[in-house]
Amino acid sequence: MPHDVVFSPQAEELAELARKIADEYVRPLAARHDKEQTYNREAAQAVAEAGLFRTFIPEAYGGHGAGVLALARVTEELARADSGFGVAFAVNALGSFPIILGGTEEQKQRWLPQVAAGEKLVAFCLSEKFAGSDAQGLSVTAREDGDDYVICGEKKWTTNGGVADIYSVFCVTDPTSKSRRISAIVVEKGTPGFSVEKVEDKMGIRCVPVVETHFDNVRVPKSNLIGGRPGMGFKHAMMTLDCARPGVAAQAIGAAQGALDLAIAYSCRRKQFGKPISSHQMVQQMLADMAIKTNAGRWLVYAAAAGIDAGGGDKVSKMAAMAKCFATDTAMEVATDAVQVFGGYGFMEDYPVAKFFRDAKILQIYEGTNQVQRLVVARHLVREARELEHLDEFIPHEVQRTYAEAEQLVENLNT
Ligand SMILES: Cc1cc2nc3c(=O)[nH]c(=O)nc-3n(C[C@H](O)[C@H](O)[C@H](O)COP(=O)(O)OP(=O)(O)OC[C@H]3O[C@@H](n4cnc5c(N)ncnc54)[C@H](O)[C@@H]3O)c2cc1C
Structure with a gap:
């Protein structure tokens, strides 16, 4: 593990608060908000009053400055009760990170204290109809006009769309440039020309709105350009995703734990062949594998989050990608097995285990699909291959390429 994982007392305190809110406001209302596709405002209010939106905001702007590891712990506890509410919370960090990581001092002062207080919710608008994994292929434009930018186009799948007040929108400002x-x-709710259109009818995470956001000549002052310098958007997006991925991974670990909790409880009560199914060895094997994978994922997530808190370094995106990929694959596997443990009851919407199963799938898709995470990991491995030069004498001469060639090949494949 590249970094020691140490939980601060503050992180534990915040996680404990999140657990209480999860028990009181999230789990009991999860089925209703899922069915009605409504936002859990009671829980969001409780999160705001408990100061949990302050977790990921630096102290200078009204936050706790508790770091990514604390954010992961809080998200995990909320998602354990309802994976959908987990993302409804965590997406505020995703939308705020471009400002936290790349914003000017004035921008941080302008927006972050309101986010910290829970007065304003945030959304992250990167994806478009024709630009998902290929985030370089955006088409929403922002044209300079005097002291303003004028934004035109459509974003797809904006989580929190409609309930959010602040939108970090990634736009093409220089179509002729490759790198910039x-x-x-930032576009604020209520700006003329900005609208929330199609609200998606989803398989899972139904309590949080995911929408199309439309920009019809939306005029915003140049002071809303994050960082104050054009051309930094792709960098800001990648930095944001590196920091946010432990959050989505923590959502997955919470969801896996939530499904596992249900499976254990059910297996100890459901009797078949005269004894609880938890005493049948094949059920025990499922429960044991679910617990092993969930815990392995949990510590990978904590290590990635601790790495970011320790100052990053060049291994952060590899660790974040590993954690996102493993934890979210784990959530899908564990939720599938939890349904299996429940047998026929697991297939029914009367019980929350079916919802954990439906909610799990999206985890493998958003914030970079798990195929893309594997590409990120592989790219890092090839880049780091020079560190293994001492093994050259054990590699047949006939197959040896230069490291530069291998690096170039993997770069070409992935771009
Ligand atoms: C419910 C939901 C909420 C979302 N929330 C947000 C949000 O808040 N903000 C936001 O900006 N976006 C959001 N998204 C978008 C999400 O991040 C994208 O769906 C995701 O990045 C994948 O893009 P895509 O759907 O266009 O799939 P595509 O990129 O078209 O991929 C389709 C398939 O091809 C694979 N693939 C693509 N390229 C490669 C490659 N080079 N190598 C191997 N396989 C590849 C993918 O892994 C996938 O399996 C959300 C999506 C959903 C469904």
């Missing part, structure tokens, strides 16, 4: 094509610009 994109900029991130």
Whole structure:
């Protein structure tokens, strides 16, 4: 493990608060909000009053400055009760990170204290209909006009769309540039020309709105350009995703634990062949594998989060990608097995285990699909291959390429 994982007392205190809110406001209302596709405002209010939105905001702007590891712990506890509410919370960090990591002092002062207080919710608008994994292929434009930018186009799948007040929107500001094509610009709810259109009818995470956001000549002052310099948007997006991925991974670990909790409880009560199914060895094997994978994922997530808190370094995106990929694959596997433990009851919407199963799938898709995470990991491995030069004498001469060739090949494949 590249970093020691140490939980601060503050992180534990915040996680404990999150657990209480999860028990009181999230789990009891999860089925209703899922069915009605409504946002859990009671829980969001409780999260705000408990100061949990302050977790990921630096102290200078009204936050706790508790770091990514604390954010992961809080998200995990909320998602353990309802994976959908887990993302409803965590997406505020995703949308705020471009400002936290790349914003000017004035921008941080302007927006972050309101986010910290839970007065304003945030959304992250990167994806478009024709630009998902290929985030360089954006088409929403922001044209300079005097002291303003004028934004035109549509974003797809904006989580928190409609309930959020602040939108970090990634736009093309220089179509002629390859490396500095994109900029991130803040659009506030209510700006003329900005609208929330199609609200998606989803398989899972139904309590949080995911929408299309439309920009019809939306005029915002240049002071809303994150960082104050155009062309930094792709960098801001990648930095944001590196920091946010332990959050989605923590959502997955919470969801896996939530499904496992149900499976254990059910297996100890359901009797078949005259004894609880938990005493049948094949059920025990499922429960044991679910617990092993969940815990392995949990510590990978904590290590990635601790790495970011320790100052990053060049291994952060590899660790974040590993954690996102493993934890979210784990959530899908564990939720599938939890349904299996429940047998026929697991297939029914009367019980929350079916919802954990439906909610799990999206984890493998958003914030970078798990195929893309594997590409990120592989790219790092090839880049780091020079560290293994001492093994050259054990590699047949006939197959040896230069490291530069191998690096170039993997770069070409992945771009
Ligand atoms: C419910 C939901 C909420 C979302 N929330 C947000 C949000 O808040 N903000 C936001 O900006 N976006 C959001 N998204 C978008 C999400 O991040 C994208 O769906 C995701 O990045 C994948 O893009 P795509 O759907 O266009 O799939 P595509 O990129 O078209 O991929 C389709 C398939 O091809 C694979 N693939 C693509 N390229 C490669 C490659 N080079 N090598 C191997 N396989 C590849 C993918 O892994 C996938 O399996 C959300 C999506 C959903 C469904």
